Amino acid sequence: MKPTTKEENLMWKMLMLPLAIAFAVPAQAELKQSVPSKVCALLADQGLKGRKWTQYGDGNAGCASDYREIGDGLPLPNNLAFYGNGQGETVYSVKLVLNYNQPGSAAASTAATKALLSASEKMAQRTLGVKLPKSIATAIDWGRAEKVSVGMGSIEVFREDWPEDKGYEIHVIMD
Template identity: 45%
Template sequence: MRAIITALIIFSSLTINTAHAKLKVTTPSEVCAYLKDFGLATRGWKNHYENVYGCSSPYKELGSGFPLANNLAFYVEGDNTTARQTKLVLNVNNCESEKPAHEELLKAAEALSVKATGESLPKTLRDAIKTGKNTTAKVGSAFMEVIRENWPTGKGYEIKVLIK
């Protein structure tokens, strides 16, 4: 019984904290431009469906590779007036050059963290990006998450860095 009560307390505290978590700036045009100087300019805030809006950059190729180079893209999601989440997605198509791809993701994530939260990327998140491990941390008034998904083909993976 004590374990159930403890679990409920932890769950409710996470739910309460998540409800108050947010980006430092939520104006879509500002958030969509965060990584423009990093080569990840977006195509502007657009309605995707119903009340789901967002912007995205084209894929930025990192090096070369066969059949595809590793690549990085930037996404922002929200509603018609508010950006609620940013996301960097690294696709590792060429595992032989994964280390420089992780470094490029790390640079973009550090820049995004400062702009989206007002704070530097914590060491736990930097380490997770370098090693491709899953983790979550609170940064300023936002939550950041690193998620690695291995592809079913076994020929690559993606790493997402979310800030919400």
């Protein structure tokens, strides 16, 4: 067998590069539970059962729960919702959104935060197979941004303030 030359090695690499690029698949985190119907029902025991997995016209797909009201208040009580997001029949991420419609009420905010923490703990176990990291629990409790890699995925918390001090929302995303 004749040894290959540098030119043959270069030619081989140039031939293989376009094939490697053509068949490259973007990396996605592995959710422990990724069957859309099961993901949508993931937090039913938390009062956050998602509706049917739906294909949107833009190529994306997902499901969402109804808002779960926490306490009472005017004009609206604080509320929590669950979302599953993906494409086709593939789930890429899950998310909880807590709307603090009563930011001035310490009791209402405490109850809402406890509900978000409880749902986040269950979601971390069921989607990523991990315990909710302490830094994420602290970020949820204080309404601060944080992102942590866990296992094959990540958990992110961020806050979005609404105009005119009307309230804010906390997002907890797992992918």
